[in-house]
Every structure is written in structure tokens, then in C-alpha cells.
Amino acid sequence: MKRYEPKQLEPKWQQIWEDTKLYEVGEEPSRQKAYVIDMFPYPSGAGLHVGHVRNFSISDTYALYLRQKGKNVLRTIGFDAFGLPTENYAIKTGISPQEATDRQIAVFKGQLKKLGMSYDWSREAVTSDPGYYRWTQWIFLQLLKSGLAYQKENLQWWCEHDQTVLADEQVVNGRCWRCDNPVIKKSLKQWFFKITDYADRLLEGLNELDWPEKIKIQQRNWIGRSVGAELRFEIEGHADEQIDVFTTRADTIFSAAFIVLAPEHALVEKITTQAQQKDIAQYIEESAGKDDVERLAEGDKEKTGVFTGSYAINPANEEKLPIWIGDFVLGGYGTGAVFGDIHDERDFAFLNKFDIPARVTVIPEDKDEAVKVQAKEYTYTGEGILIDSGEFTGLRSEVARDQITAWLAAKGSAKETVNYKMRDWLISRQRYWGAPIPIIHCPKDGAVLVPEDQLPVELPKVESYQPNGDGRSALARAKDWLHTTCPECGGPAERETDTMDGYACSSWYFLRYTDPHNDKEAFSRAKADYWMPVDIYVGADHAVAHLLYARFWTMFFRDQDLLTVEEPFRGLRYNGYILAPDGSKMSKSKGNVVDPVDLIEEGYGADALRLYELFIGPYDQNINWNPTGIDGTKRFLNRVWALVQEHLEAKPDQGNTGTDQALETAVAVAVHKTIKKVTVDLEKFGFNTAIAAQMELVNELYRLKTKLPLGSEVWQKNLRLVVAIVAPFAPHISEELWEQLDGKGSVHEASWPTFDPTLVEDALMTIVLQVNGKTRGQIELNSDVAEDEVKQMAAESDAVKRHSTGLTIVKTIYIPGKLVNFVVK
């Protein structure tokens, strides 16, 4: 018997697929398309690991299934090649990031090819390729022209270790997402994309998407839309200045006890009295120097603040309110100012710490609770009934909110507003290895756009890669590149030395895939419209950053008439991580990374590996790597292989068709039931259970082959079906077996089998017998036996009699085709 040798069989088919361009696709308007890709990888020095394999196997299996269903499937891969790790490696070793990237991509591609993924390699996109980032820069210019890119100086997250600013989305627990060092706030002039203009669309669009609810919730929280009012407070002694305050609780305005401004608030300097100036200045300095990690470590949100010496006037009741500053008020949210009262946890803490008098104006409906609240035993932050609130006393807080806002608005001291937690997307990075921002700074004309015909602004070769030490990247030292002429006036000017956040580059690669070689446009509308949106996008991580940015850009492209779709990713599947056997994260530094190629070359083969990574558990769950489990899927493939070989070697006269109708039907029934199960499971990404069903089928066929000899036409037909449903999971072995079984063409172009409904219906039903809800036995009956008869036979069965003699049956429950339960007393 020919042995199953994945080591020679897999490379053979990989070569054939490449030679025949099996997976290369084009636009075919008459066919239904499907676009199935993964979040493209960062080509890190650690190479491909088993986590990637799980991610890619999920999408590849699904894509192969859709191909067999007749869809025109676009599936490819690219590399998210710009970024800090490569640049840091360059600084350490002196090897240029270009070279390191090329080398790493070559390693990745070598590994990927051994996995036999159904990629259209002609569409590969690499973000650090000038032919790619030329268009990233072009998009930057379009955003700028549309007023969606701008430069602004204010406080930003700064990572001292990496010498660069970071976006909000890249600060994790007050630390840099790359080097894990604490970040600080620093005032810098930076480039931003105005993603906040799209906040409502980004929020509403979520409702239509086939995404995990978890991710939608995360995005909603990140966008953080809250509806409220901006209230205007006059300042005593400063007739020409007012303080605007954002609140979602206008109903509590009568309880206002104080005002707090963020330390960086523009009015602080103006309103601070002589006596308070020293304290205020000192506080501002201290709070600016603190990083978030420090602040959190300082203990549980202990409130700090300093009185400015000035007072504001409550527009509702003309009361005088002391104006403080405090760093628990954020400069970047709302108006950077709040009014404080007893109906808020933080304000309550502040009141207590500084002994500011406060008044309760909202009490709960419960009388006893109300007494405690009025006694200020604790802070009440819920909805309730207004007291001591002028003409609004007695109203419910939800109602009073709108009425008070309207009342103040009529007096000119309020307006309804909406606020978002999400800030604009900070995209400048003071690092070398990124797409240069296509701007020229001219002493006369200011920030001037690089003309589109001069794109790309290519990264110049430089001697060394470390940041310049003055807040600029290594590009500041590339003098020939840096010094240029102003496109407006022709005078001497300097190029922008910041590069773009890598997330900019990854915000449109799925569009480049649809038209990867276009050197006239980023992508042609016709091609993008044919393929977009991505039907299934598979990956882990990036719940708020990438997935939000890519949606933003897609919406922008639509607004620019470059594209028809509003949303880039119709379906998102979030796969779980593969962890080390002890549950820790796999990492190069811990030395616990499992290299998939090692497993393939040990003899397991790519098919067994892919199968195992899908079989290991539900696709979206984190799983600890178990190094022995892969034996199971290898054995399964071996059994499929051996079954087919035995069939092919069987003498035809041993297994003439028609010898045993019942057994032949049994084979077909087993196969068709599995086709049904696997189809249903694939549709819902139930890969693990689909594989289990295939294993059950093969076990059953092993039992049947001892009774119905292999070699017959019936076996041939059914084994071909088995191979067809195994194909998306184990593409190589099934291609080989398909050929051996005289299948036409490639199994990956073969049609996905449909099950015969008459074969799937059961002729027999198993009725479970229960007494008082406890299972006591079962009986097998023909499926068409009527209810009364089933009940009677059940009642007469030994199992039921044993537990009911001497007792009376008070009730009989029948679940058709499944179960009879006797309630006895």
C-alpha cells in the first residue's frame, strides 16, 4: 500500500497550484464574489508562529469552502511592514530596516507557502513598498484637502524610551504599547486626522455589521457618545469671560457647589487671584510631570486640586461657586471644566477632601433611602425626585434634565450638546521607519502639500536610525533629503521629518488587494466595487484601533466618490490566541514559541497541523498549546488515506455493486448525514465540531468496510464525497486522493456536495424513558409510530415498570421523537 507521506505530497501540490495559478482570481461580474482575508501580519523577527496558523487556517478553510460552493473568492495576504520593532532592530544591528524587512518577509513567505494557503500571491501588498506608500501619502493629501488632516499643538502622549508620540489607542494602562514604559504628556505640534467628524457614522454603522457583539461594544465605549448640555457660568469680576461646562446631569444644577477647571484650561491664568498664583503654578507643574502609571500608583484616585481665588455664578440660582483647578478634570474632554456637586462620586470625594459645603437636590423615591441621602450619609448618583430646585422641585430627574436645559437656554446660558470620548487620531511619529508625511515646511508659505506628481516622498537611505534627540526622527539628519524647495514659492524649505503611524498604512490595504498593481490610482473604483466589502475578516486584537481607523478611511473614500461601500468589513471573526502550554503568552524572549514549520517537517505535515489547530477548540477561544494533540489529526488523515488506498487496491469483483442494498444505503446515509453536519457547522464557523463529525464518519466507514467490501462503485462514489468535504480542512491530501479517485480537475474547484434529504431522515427514533425526570432506559421505534402507541409501549417497558410499580402515573409528558417522562406518586 502506498504510504501517506505529507512531506512529499504537500510540496508537490503546492507547486502544481502555483503553476496552474489555481488561486489567482479576477473580477467576474456574472459570478458571486466572496472576499475572505486575515488581518495582515507584522513580519516580525520571530517569524510565523502557531497562532498565525490558527488565524489563517480559519479563514482559509472557510474560503476553500466558499470556492467549492462556486463563489469567486478573493483571498490573499500582505505585510504590515512599517513599525518600531524593525527600526529598533536596525538601531541595534545597523542593518537597514528595508533589508531586515525584506528578509523577514522572505522568511514569512517561505513559511506560509509550506502551509498551502489558498492565496492569490499576485496580489500581495507590502506597506513599506514605495509603490504602496505612495498612495498612503496620496490619501493623506486628500484628507488634508478635505479638512480632515490638521496640525495642532497640545498635550500628547509621549514615550521617552521610543522618543515618539503615541495615539490614545496605543497607550495601554498608561504605558507604551511597544516598549511598555510609562508615557507622559508633552506639549507638541502634531498631525491629526479628524476621525471625530465621523463619530456618529462610526457608531451607527456598527448596527449593520456581522461582528462579534464584544467588539461592537468596545467600539461604542471607545467612541463614548454622551448627550448632555453645555452650561455657561459667569465669573465674578470678569465680565467678559465665562466658563462653559459640559454635563449630562443638568437636573443637578441647583446642587452645584464648585467649579473645577483642568490645569491646562485657558482661563486659569486670567482668573487666578494674586494670593493663589504660587499654589496654582506649582500644581500645574506637578500634574504635567506625572505620568499615568505614577498617578494610579499614588493610590485610589485621591482627589487633588487648588482654589483659584475666583468665583463663578450658578446660572440657575445666582449662587457663588468657588473655582478650583484639579487634574481629575481632563483638558481634552468636553470643555475641560465641570461643575461639582454631591451627586457624583468624584465630586463627593472632592467636596469632602476640601470641606466645600454642598446641598442635596435629588433624592431616591424610597423614603428611608431619601432620609439617608439627605443626611449626606453617602452620595446618591441615581435618578430620583428633585428637591430644593426652584420651580423644578418635585419633578423626576430624567424629565427635569430637559426642562432645566431649555429654561437655561432661553436665558442664554445653556445649549444641548453631544460629547465623545474618542479624540482625533494623532498620526505623526518621530521615527524613521514609516511613510513620510508628504509636507514641506516653508518659512513663507507654511506647511505646503507635496504635489501629487512628486509622490512618493521616498524614505532616504540614512547612516543611522536612532531618533535625533530633539524630538525629530533620524530623517532630520538626511540633509540632502531634508532640504528642498517650496512647491509654492520655489524658495528653500524643509521636509516634514515625521512619518505616519503604521495604522494609517494598514487602514486601506484591503482596498489595495483589489487592485495591487495600479500605478495611476490607489485602486480602481470598478475593481474595489466588485470585491468590497470584505465578507469575512479574521484576526485577533485591534478591536478599537485598526478596526476603527479602517472604517473611518473607508467612509472617507466613499465621501470622496472613490468607492461605493460605507463599511469595509461586513463580517468579522475574532479568533482566540494560542498560548503556551502553561497558559502564558508565546514570545521570542521566553523561548516558548512553537514554529509551525518544525511540526510540518517533523512529518506531521501542513494538513495535520491546520486540522489540529481548527480541531483544538472553538475558533474564538484562547487555547493552550498541547504538543501531543496533533497526533490525533495526523492519525485521522492517515485513516482517510488508508481507507482510500485499500479501496483502490480491492479487487473489483469482491465488491460488486448491488450485493447488499441495506449496507450500501448505510454507507450513503453516514456520508450524507456528515455532509449536512459539516455544511451547517462551516456556516457558523464550527470547525472543531465539523472535524469531529468527519472523524465519526471515518470511524463508521471502518466498521462498514468489514461488512461491505471496498472496491465497488458505491464506495468510489461515497469516498469521493468524503474527500470533497475534507478538502477545505486538509487541502493537500484531499487533492491527492481526489486525483486517485478519478475526480475531475482540482478538488478545490469541485462542487461542494449537497446531501440527499431522504437519506438524512431517520427511519428509527430513539425514545428516552424517564420516570420523574430521571432517565431509566430507552426504546427504539419506527419513526412513524403514533403518540399513544409510544406512550403505551414506554409504560410497559421494564425500565419504567421497575421504577413505577406500586405508584400511580399522574402525568405523562411526550416530546415527539425524543422522550417520554412519567410523573409518578
Next chain:
RNA sequence: GCCGCUGUGGUGGAAUUGGUAGACACGCGGGACUCAAAAUCCCGUGCUAGCAAUAGCGUGUCGGUUCGAGCCCGACCAGCGGUACCA
């Protein structure tokens, strides 16, 4: 703190969505083949008692609803992920 998820044999997990808990697989035990081993094939494998038929117990804990709960409800415990004073 807030939001979300998860908890089932020695292990990874399954369970038609309220109807036989533990499919499938790993591991382990036994057998066949072999001089022997590997590979392969077959049988067994939740716990307790029993030769067995069978009985009792069993899905993180406690309670509830129901003829019947891994699944629904309430309270709690543990672990994981997200978020970080957002007014």
C-alpha cells in the same frame, strides 16, 4: 471601580439551544500483528459500590423555577479580556 466573557472527566473540548451530560480527540489500560519495538487495527476508560444486571453521585458554590436544568432566574466565588477619574 465599570463593561464583557468563561467555569463540564486525568487533558482539549461536545451537547440538536430546556429533553440520554461527557460526542470527537489526547492520555491511559488491555488485546491482535511482530523475534522485538515502532506504526497500524480492535476493545475499554466520569466517580463510588457490585462478577454482573443495576443503583447512587456528578457540569465552580448556594438557592429558585420546571415533569425535567450544563443550558433559564437570583446571590456568590474564581479566572480571563477590555477600559481607566469621560463630568
